[in-house]
Amino acid sequence: MFKITVIPGDGIGTEVIQSAVEILETLNTKFDFVYQDAGKDCYDKCGTNLPSDTIESCRISDATLFGAVTSIPQQKSAIVTLRRELDLYVNQRPIRSYEKEDINFTIIRENSEGLYANIEEDHGDECIATRKITYNGCERIIKYAFEYANKTNRKRVTASHKANVLPVTDGIFKDTFYNIAEAYKNIESDDYYIDATAMYLITKPEYFEVIVTTNLFGDILSDEAAGVVGSLGLLPSANIGDETGLFEPVHGSAPDIAGKNKANPIATILSSALMLEYLGINNEAELVNNAVEDVIKEGKVKTPDLGGNHNTNDITTAILQKM
Ligand code: NAI
Numbered sequence: 001m002f003k004i005t006v007i008p009g010d011g012i013g014t015e016v017i018q019s020a021v022e023i024l025e026t027l028n029t030k031f032d033f034v035y036q037d038a039g040k041d042c043y044d045k046c047g048t049n050l051p052s053d054t055i056e057s058c059r060i061s062d063a064t065l066f067g068a069v070t071s072i073p074q075q076k077s078a079i080v081t082l083r084r085e086l087d088l089y090v091n092q093r094p095i096r097s098y099e100k101e102d103i104n105f106t107i108i109r110e111n112s113e114g115l116y117a118n119i120e121e122d123h124g125d126e127c128i129a130t131r132k133i134t135y136n137g138c139e140r141i142i143k144y145a146f147e148y149a150n151k152t153n154r155k156r157v158t159a160s161h162k163a164n165v166l167p168v169t170d171g172i173f174k175d176t177f178y179n180i181a182e183a184y185k186n187i188e189s190d191d192y193y194i195d196a197t198a199m200y201l202i203t204k205p206e207y208f209e210v211i212v213t214t215n216l217f218g219d220i221l222s223d224e225a226a227g228v229v230g231s232l233g234l235l236p237s238a239n240i241g242d243e244t245g246l247f248e249p250v251h252g253s254a255p256d257i258a259g260k261n262k263a264n265p266i267a268t269i270l271s272s273a274l275m276l277e278y279l280g281i282n283n284e285a286e287l288v289n290n291a292v293e294d295v296i297k298e299g300k301v302k303t304p305d306l307g308g309n310h311n312t313n314d315i316t317t318a319i320l321q322k323m
């Protein structure tokens with residue numbers, strides 16, 4: 001029995017989490033789901049967008065399944081704080097097109113520092129955000145990227161940075177990348193500036209195998225990658241540290257479609273499959289992944305983001321039927 005903290009959050013977070021839990025409940029593996037609050041509704045109810053009980057529950061669970069939270073002006077982001085509190089330094093985002101088989105790469109985003117280190121100061125007319133880059137932070141994420149490439153039989157790791165304009169912070173990132181690459185001679189290594197990477201994601205997405213980058217750049221590149229493969233509603237992610245893991249869709253709480261049963265639950269269902277892999281339940285992860293692939297390739301049941309007119313429940317039911 002695995003103990004799983006479930007944080008539905010706000011907006012479509014609650015809808016897509018319900019789909020994922022429904023699917024997990026049909027598996028042979030049994031889960032003890034512990035529901036916890038975070039986000040805007042939580043803030044309105046209890047004055048904080050991330051209660052300490054929620055953090056503690058994640059800490060003592062085998063893993064966490066997270067929906068999405070709506071941001072609140074002047075409040076620190078609940079998900080960014082949670083990732084940092086749990087030291088989930090890896091954000092692994094597999095990008096896959098079901099239409100073009102050769103678009104299949106993974107963004108490995110540093111998840112604990114960079115511009116999201118939460119160091120912002122307001123000095124009146126001058127406001128400063130600090131971009132914190134550490135040797136240890138670079139080393140652990142870059143090593144993870146090469147190990148990931150080895151494990152998943154990828155032939156190349158590409159670093160993406162802006163070392164021409166940020167020679168100190170991104171200089172460390174780039175140098176560390178090539179130092180670590182020395183130990184992985186079987187894997188090609190190269191690098192692009194982040195702006196060029198953004199263009200190449202459009203002009204030659206099939207080139208990429210593993211991209212490793214810093215926090216903000218990885219955040220932006222992954223939404224762009226969602227556009228390349230068709231929808232934010234398709235992209236899952238794994239936040240991984242040495243102690244635990246948190247699994248969530250790449251998308252946010254989508255207030256524009258919240259409460260309408262229109263959200264695509266696939267990103268969250270695929271995130272739950274990443275969680276199953278993390279827990280070592282590979283056969284059931286494969287069962288879920290294959291069912292999703294069948295439904296997408298068949299193309300009969302689609303939410304509006306993919307050009308269809310089916311709802312969240314229809315997709316969930318179609319996936320359950322395939323399973
Ligand atoms: P968003 O990802 O919520 O939505 C962007 C666009 O994609 C919207 O048009 C939305 O309808 C669409 N979309 C997103 N997920 C979808 C799905 N599963 N199915 C179909 N369409 C989908 O980003 P946005 O609008 O910039 O932010 C909305 C709120 O979410 C903000 O408060 C933001 O701070 C928060 N946010 C939270 C995140 C998290 O909790 N990890 C991540 C990103 C944003």
Ligand code: MG
Binds near residue numbers: 223
């Ligand atoms: Mg994002």
